[in-house]
Amino acid sequence: MATVWTHDEFVIDPCRVTIYIGATGIDGDTFKRIQLMEQNGVQINKTTRNTVLFMTNIGTTRSSVAYLIEVLVKIARELDDTLADMSLAERSAYETAVLKLTNPSAPLPDFSGFHPAFPAVDSDEGPSTGEGDVRRAFFLAYDDSLCEYLMPDEVMEKLDAGQDVVSATFVTPYPRGSRCWCRARSSAGRSCRT
DSSP: OHHHHHHOSOOOOTTEEEEEOGGGTOOHHHIIIIIIIIHHOOOOOEEOSSEEEEEOOTTOOHHHHHHHHHHHHHHHHHHHHHHHTOOHHHHHHHHHHHHHHHSOOOOOOOOOOOOTTSOOOOBTTBSOOSSOOHHHHHHHTTOGGGOOOOOHHHHHHHHHTTOOOEESSOOOBTTBOOOOEEOEEOTTSOEEOO
16 A cells, blocks of 8 residues: 555555445445344445445454454345345346446546636635636536536437536545536526536
8 A cells, every 4th residue: 555655646545445236236225224234233334326335443343344244244145045036037127136236337528627617716825726616616506597417328418419518516436426417607697517
């Protein structure tokens, strides 16, 4: 980790363990709520559609980690037993659920720059850094009348048609961000997307 920290752009946090659960056919929230919390008393921090995230800290004991491993093994065995007893119809429904969780979601478009409606502004604190006026764009997104909510395929259609699409919320890879995209009007009245 020390080498990566000094030479790489990204560093994996060893205090966080992400487990991919797509092949279970159970989405992250259901896995968290039913399998971990209700059935086994395991608290979990974050989920996505096909992952669960466990966070450790200085207070995490060896026995806590051992219990978690024991619970995960138990869940895996129960899933294997359930699969073995499935009818053809149940198996088909399971395979459909797995397919939904294992197929990649729509890719996000490459970031190419800040929309011209939100140029970086010089301030009393110093010259512009070129990052754009993220604050103004962020708060415009709170006005639903300025937003257009698009599904990933609609975003791709607009991009293919040459229209600009700009996220109204932060899209972050960890934990995964929103698929909410918006259109807003700049103060000059031109149509822009934020």
